[in-house]
Amino acid sequence: MTAVEPAAGIFPLTDEEYFAPALASTTLSSTGAKTLLAPGGPARFRHQLDTGTAVVKREYDLGHAVHTLVLGSGPEPVLFPGTGKNPEAWQKEDDKAAVAKLRAEGKVPLRPTDFAAAWAMASAVRNHPVAAKLFYAGEPEQALIWRDPTTGVMCRAKADWLRPDGIVDLKTAESADAEALSKATYNHGYYIQAAFYLRGFRELRQLAAEPFFVFAAVEKSPPYLVHVHQLTERAMAHGDRKVAEALEIYRDCTASGAWPGYPLDEITDTDLPGWIRTEEW
Template sequence: MTNTALAGASAPAAVAGGITEPGIYDMTAEEYHADRVSLSSSGARRLLPPTGCPALFRHEQDNPAEPKKTFDLGHAAHRLVLGDGPDLVRIDADEWRSKAVKEEVAAVRAEGGVPLKPAEYEQVHAMADALRQHPVAAVLFDPARGRPEQSLFWRDRPTGVMRRARFDWLPDARSGRLIIPDYKTCRSAAPSALAKAVEEYGYHQQADWYRSGAKALGLADDSAAFVFVCQEKTAPHLVSVVELDAAAMRIGAARNRRALDIYAECTATGRWPGYSDELAYLSLPAWAEIRDTEEYL
């Protein structure tokens, strides 16, 4: 694990559980996710309603979930597109029910690899090939113009919280506007579907978080762009490259600020509350109220 970013930066500084000095670190995904000092973008999103709260965030930090089979395809596609990540291992069996095959799959996972069925193995290679044919995506992930899987750590000035982000791809420094791409697999890369996904998964918060990291470490200014390269899992594996508008970025920044304030307070007090400590007064969802008013009243 090395700090490769800041001129004059010291060797990686860490305490039990995490990095304490800002910089760009060359580290494994396991080392990155094991950090318990800094706050990530996904952690910030988990701190906030409507689907998260501090108590859920703390529980998930203390009880990391086991890797799910459903994530294997995404990890495999990332490996081929970015050129970095776990080894992909083809398991020559369409069904993984026998004892021998289960043991083979378990052995691959134990070694840090991603086991794939034959059809999945062919699928992710087809996805990588399709992405390399896209005129914009192919340039954004050009191996000659950047580095994959770079871990950034920086300190939030208002709260003192150490923040972190793991960039899919960090472009090399050059003149002109810095464009930071993030690769995502999806069911549909149609713009209307992606707009819903941005709201559902908080991708506007991720975009603001990563831009903040690049700016804090002197890699970019306010003109830097963060774009999502979204690719469908099913053939012909269509690709859309999207940048969020100013309104979405403002909302993402405001939610991130709220999450950082909550994290700083919870860390200081040692108290991680749930959704609410008070009696909640509920109304029907607006759509249900309109429906039933029209039908019964």
């Protein structure tokens, strides 16, 4: 059966709707774009799409909780102390079962320290003079679905906070200083995400002025410092080039039905890293 392409537009989709196979199998997201661009990316992308396996990590729980408390939308954070001697440990089988039940209900179970941190982080964002203004006008967790005019690929993005004039993305971080943010931007592909989202915003909103994409980063440890930042023109231009490359890969793989990994018909020569000095070089 041929998958039906979704309609273009801006929709208040839940995570379940946004990540549902029907939408995921017919659209490309920024996460998918980053996967396609990595070595062996098309094969990894196809595997993830076919298996639909979600990874649950404790650090994701904290981030999800902060998003809900700041944006006013998302899975409910629930305080759940362990019933053993250490309330931070979920070691008893009853505790593990209760945590699994909360997750199945779509809630975010948190240990006492994480629950307190989530509220403190959200308060820090809401009390930050710049971040508070950015999160004032707009709507939380809006899904953008559009067709790329160059490749014809249907795309999707879910904006943390969609304003009439741009997008605000909330990040939790170990450190929100300038150097750490620069490294995270590259390591996690935030420059690709920003460029990808703005393509959708431009296509759907058709504003006369250029929209903006701003990150609001809040640290995970006291005093929960907040740093609002945006990427330079150089970073955004590079991100846009990578997005264009990913869209072409997705289009070609979809058309051919081939999702390549590493080379199948050759042996690759592998050298030492360029920074290694040897007697011959």
